[in-house]
Amino acid sequence: MIETREAISEKVVLIGIITQHQNEDKAKEYLDELDFLTVTAGGVPVKRFLQKLDKPNPKTFIGTGKLDEVKAYVESNNIGTAIFDDELSPAQLRNIERILDCKILDRTNLILDIFASRAQTSSAKTQVELAQYEYILPRLTRMWTHLDKQKGGIGMRGPGETEIETDRRIIRDKITLLKKKLATIDKQMAVQRKNRGKLVRVALVGYTNVGKSTLMNLISKSEVFAENKLFATLDTTVRKVVIQNIPFLLTDTVGFIRKLPTQLVESFKSTLDEVREADLLLHVVDISHPNFEDHIASVNKILDEIDSGNKPSVMIFNKIDAYTHETIEEDDLVSVKTKSHYTLEDWKKTWFNDLGKDVCFISAQEKNNINEFKELVYEKVLNIHTKIFPYNNFLY
Incomplete structure (x- = not known):
């Protein structure tokens, strides 16, 4: 597997741009x-x-x-x-590095590096390794900048070109x-899914x-790794869960992110197949995040890309215990009420209302409203179960 950077405390500068498609706030x-x-x-x-920049x-x-300006800061x-x-x-990459x-x-x-450090199973490691090689392949040239002065042409093929072509061949073979x-x-994994029996499949x-x-740990009583870091979970975890008298399979999947590398979407196909084959999606949202609406849009975009956007789904607004909002004093006649001032009740009167009964507000950490969840x-799984297995309804 491609070696990753050691997780040491490197000093880093971050660089972004403001364009017509990405304003300053964004x-x-x-x-x-x-x-x-x-x-x-x-x-x-x-x-x-x-x-x-334009x-x-x-x-x-x-x-x-x-x-x-960046160069001066980096050097000093x-x-x-x-x-x-x-x-x-x-x-x-080549020009900036020079x-x-x-x-x-x-x-x-950066995302590939995090995925590489988080991958635990053979499946996840293989998927990340493939994504890394596909990322590196078109960027090989910059790894040979020390040979830039070698002139090409007939009879003048320097070792740089030979090495690059050799490496490209090796990487292409590795990708294959x-x-x-x-x-x-x-x-x-497809065989494993078939062998799970005729149970409704639910994906987080x-x-x-x-x-x-x-949330997975709470309702399945399993020990799935969870921490307050991005991509804490890469490997798909499937657990059998029983709520009242209905058994179903619950799957925890890798988290999505904006600007998700295309290499990862493709290489994690087998992981995303768990989503594709699910009968019900539980779309979990961190409502305490100031930009949770953008997060919802990003997840929906990826779901559409994997042909799962039209599946039955429930919106689970998590972390209500951490939700905060700005306040406007009663005698303040200047300030305009914006989304940053919304209480949870205010949000429920917006587009949330269009979700009807397909919504729930919880705190998995504090176990708030878990029974309602x-x-x-239960109602959603039972409804799907009776449609898929109409002859088994007498059991319920």
Whole structure:
């Protein structure tokens, strides 16, 4: 497997851009998330750089003036790593690395690094390794910059080109082998799904770090790893759960994230198959997060991409114990009430109302409203069960 960076406390600068498609508030929010990703990977973010551009600079992502500013800060503060909030092209990586003379990562590389450190099972490790190789393949050239001065041409083929072509061949062969291995894993997991018997399948889905694993532990009495970090869970966990007299299979899946690398979506196909084959989705949302609506949209987008957007689903708003809102004094005639001032009751009067009965407000950590949650899941599972297995209804 490709070696990952050691989880040591590297000093890191974060770099993002403001564009016509990404305003300043959104850019800052993405950098907040990049900050969390960096901490999860073992880095220490010490400064952020933001630049307003019509579009990313094709050569250096940000403008040359801003890059010089970053360079000066990196040199004067002994910074070892610069992380960019978007995926960089091979040319951008090569140019930026030459100018800043430090380790350069982009959001995709950072997420792959976290996945590599979190993967536990053979399946997860294989999926991450495939994604890493597919990311590295078009970026091999920058690994041979020490041979840039070698001139090409007939009779002048330097060792750099030979080494790069050799490495490309090795990586392509490795990708082919990993894909074959994953195909075998897919078949094994498909057999496992068939062998689980005729039970309704329920999948927990949601943004990363919304509390899916905590909820899984609570209602299945299993010990699924859960902590307050991004991508705490990579490996799919399936447990048989019984609520009242209805048994069903509950699956905890990997958390989604905005700007999820396409390599991961593809390589984690076998994991996402658990979502595709589910009869009911429990979409868990961290309502205490100020941008939970964007998280919902990101999850729905990925569900649409894997043809699971139209499945029966229930919205589970978690972490109500941590929900806070701004207040407006009664004599304040200037301030305008915005979403940041909404109470939970205010939210329930918005688009939440369109969800009808397919919604629940809980705290998995504090075990608030768990009985209501179980009752809602019971009704949904029972309804699906009677449709799938009409001849077994007399049992219930």
